[in-house]
Amino acid sequence: MPAPDRARCGPPRIGRDALDGLVGHDDTKYHPCGLRGAGVVFDLWQPLAHLPVGLALLTALALGVVHGVTPDEHTWPITFSYAIGSYSTRRGLAAGLMFSAAFTVQRAIASELAYLSLARWMQAPRVDAVVYLLVGAAMALAGRHVLRGRAPWRLSLPDPVDGGGVRPVPLPMAVLHGFIAGWGVGAFAIILYTVLVPAMPSAALGWAPGFCFGLGTLAVQAAAGALFGWWSRRRGMPEEMGRTVATRVAGRTLAYGGVAFVGAGLLALVAPGIAGAAVLTPLHVHNLHSLGLGFVLAMGIVLGIGVVSLISETRRALRSLRTVSAP
Secondary structure, eight states: OOOOOGGGSOSOOTTHHHHHHHHTSOGGGTSOHHHHHTTOOOOSSSOOSSOOHHHHHHHHHHHHHHHHHSOOTTTHHHHHHHHHHHOSHHHHHHHHHHHHHHHHHHHHHHHHHHHTTOOGGGGSTTHHHHHHHHHHHHHHHHHHHHTTTOOGGGTTSSOGGGTTTOOOOOTTHHHHHHHHHTTOOSHHHHHIIIIIGGGSSSGGGTTHHHHHHHHHHHHHHHHHHHHHHHHHHOSSSOHHHHHHHHHHHHHHHHHHHHHHHHHHHHHHHHOHHHHTOOEEOSOOSTTTSEESHHHHHHHIIIIIIIIHHHHHHHHHHHHHHHHHHOO
16 A cells, blocks of 8 residues: 555644654554545544534544543543442432533633643643642542541441441532543543644634533433433432442542542652553554553553442441341
C-alpha cells in the first residue's frame, strides 16, 4: 500500500504531536489520509483541525459521552463514591448531576482560556500530578467526614445493625470534586483545547466546545449516578441498615480512594517516567487505547475498593441481622 500523500491530506492537525507523545504512535498507521479525502471528517480519535463550528461542537459533545462512558480517573471513582452513598436513585442522580455540572463549568472556563492562549500551563507535565493531589485530598477529607474521623480499616465496630457510626455523604462536596477534577489533562482535554476550541470563530464562542464536552459527560455520569444509587438499595436489607451499609462503603471508597490519588500524585512528581508508563491496546478509543496510571486508579477504586467493600459490608450486615433475629 503506497504511503499517504500528506500534501493532499487536508488541513494540519493542531495538537497531533501532543497526542502522539501521549499515546506513543503515529496516527497515519491508523487513519490513512485516503479515508479523510473521501469525506470522513467525523473522527473521535484525532479530529481534523479547522472543522465547521457545528461539527466541532458535535464532536466535543460526542467526545464528552465517550469520556463519561470509558473508565476515567477524573469521573468514575468520584461519581461512584457519592452516588453509592446516596442510597436512592434520585439522590444518586443528584450526585452525578452536581459533580458533572461543576465539571462542565470548569471545561467551559478552560476552553475559553485555551482560545485566548492562556491555557498553555495546563499542558505542563506536573499539572496532572497536582490535580491528583488535590482530588485525593478532597476525597480523603470527605471520607473522614463520613467515617467520623476514623480510619476506614477501623470500621469493624460499631455494627451496621446499630447505626454504623457514620455521617451522611456530603453531596455538595461533589461540586468541589467536579471543578477540581476537570483540570486534569489527558487525550480528551488536548483534543478539546488544541483542535476543537481553535475552530471557534471568535472568543464569544471559545467556551462552547468545553461546555458541549461537559454536557456529554454529564448525561452519562448523571445516569450512572442514578444507577449506582438504585443498585445500592437492592441489597435485600431493611432500609436503615441498607442506608448505613451504603454510607460506610462510600466513606471507605472516598478515604481509600483519596489515599490512592495522593499516592499517584506523589509518584507522578517523583518518578514521572514510572507514572507515565502505559500498555497500548488495539482499541482506538481514548481511555481504552493507552492503559496507564489513570486506568489503574479508575478501575482500582471503583472495583477494587468500592465494589469489594459493598459486597463485604453487605455480607457482614446480613450476618448481623440473622444473629439479631435468631431466637
